[in-house]
Amino acid sequence: MDREVSELSVPVPWGEIRGQVWGPDHGRPVLCLHGWADNCGTFNTLIPLLPKECRYVAVDLAGHGRSSHRPPGVFYSVPAYVADVQRVIDALHLHKFSIIGHSMGADIAGMYSALYPEMVDALILLDGYGFLPTDLKEISKVMRQGMDEMIQFEKITEEERRVYTYEKAVERLLAVNPTLSEQSAHILLERGLVQVEGGFVFSRDLRVNFKNIVRISLEQSLEMQSRSQAPALVVLSQKGFDRIFSEPAQKKFTPTLLRCLQDRNHKVVTVPGNHHIHLNNPEVVAPFVSDFLRTKVLSSSTNREHKL
Numbered sequence: 154m155d156r157e158v159s160e161l162s163v164p165v166p167w168g169e170i171r172g173q174v175w176g177p178d179h180g181r182p183v184l185c186l187h188g189w190a191d192n193c194g195t196f197n198t199l200i201p202l203l204p205k206e207c208r209y210v211a212v213d214l215a216g217h218g219r220s221s222h223r224p225p226g227v228f229y230s231v232p233a234y235v236a237d238v239q240r241v242i243d244a245l246h247l248h249k250f251s252i253i254g255h256s257m258g259a260d261i262a263g264m265y266s267a268l269y270p271e272m273v274d275a276l277i278l279l280d281g282y283g284f285l286p287t288d289l290k291e292i293s294k295v296m297r298q299g300m301d302e303m304i305q306f307e308k309i310t311e312e313e314r315r316v317y318t319y320e321k322a323v324e325r326l327l328a329v330n331p332t333l334s335e336q337s338a339h340i341l342l343e344r345g346l347v348q349v350e351g352g353f354v355f356s357r358d359l360r361v362n363f364k365n366i367v368r369i370s371l372e373q374s375l376e377m378q379s380r381s382q383a384p385a386l387v388v389l390s391q392k393g394f395d396r397i398f399s400e401p402a403q404k405k406f407t408p409t410l411l412r413c414l415q416d417r418n419h420k421v422v423t424v425p426g427n428h429h430i431h432l433n434n435p436e437v438v439a440p441f442v443s444d445f446l447r448t449k450v451l452s453s454s455t456n457r458e459h460k461l
Contacts, residue, residue: 159174161174169220170214170237172241173211176208180208181451184210185253186212188255189257192218193213194345195429198340202435202443203439204446207450212238214237215233215237217358228367231261231367235264252276254279264283267377276384281387283385284410295368316350317353319346337432384445388442389421390428393430424438
């Protein structure tokens with residue numbers, strides 16, 4: 154890593170949002186949002202390859218990495234994460250910024266850009282489409298499943314967290330996430346483990362595993378997509394997101410989302426690799442992201458200087 158990295162902490166009503174900041178104090182701000190069950194370490198290998206004129210703010214989303222877990226009884230959802238983004242942006246006094254989002258982070262980025270279009274000057278979606286619609290016929294089922302999972306979890310009097318040796322924690326992460334290289338697993342575990350008596354526990358909130366109860370249809374997704382004013386870059390991997398849907402029925406919506414992005418003259422590229430190509434082999438992704446930032450943000454005469 155050839156540039157200084159500092160730790161970020163933003164107070165929120167239930168604790169803090171943590172993260173890392175890279176780059177010069179007055180660099181053009183770029184917010185980096187990781188995927189489900191990851192943490193901001195997912196950008197550790199990519200950011201050093203990106204334009205040095207930018208200031209990259211990579212956050213641990215609530216319930217992930219070193220950020221606080223949500224209060225008891227509170228669900229995790231994309232709109233709740235969007236509100237967290239706005240809390241961070243307010244705390245940093247940003248008025249315009251770019252977003253890089255991976256997977257779930259891309260969904261958060263897409264919704265944020267739709268709700269706060271005046272805030273976002275460029276949108277970079279890594280192996281995600283900005284929205285993930287649910288079939289109308291499935292919405293009630295998955296909403297109920299998420300609620301039942303939460304209620305059953307709350308009946309457990311004491312949260313059981315398995316204690317691992319470091320080596321077993323690496324094995325566990327690679328077993329449940331085979332798209333990670335071993336080096337990438339070590340990077341994510343820097344913020345993904347907490348040392349306790351007898352070994353390590355995973356830091357993320359177990360509740361992030363439950364079904365998301367906030368669902369939107371394809372029609373709602375396309376309407377929101379149209380609200381975003383920022384130019385977008387979509388970087389898809391050949392063996393990535395489309396092959397790992399937790400709900401396979403959602404795959405039928407991605408061609409429509411992609412076509413509408415292309416119809417609005419957004420840039421879509423496909424690269425070799427899997428869902429974590431940006432972390433495993435960042436040199437494959439970095440040229441596209443760097444060129445997009447330079448073309449759409451850094452070289453734009455209409456953008457004002459921004460300060461972090």
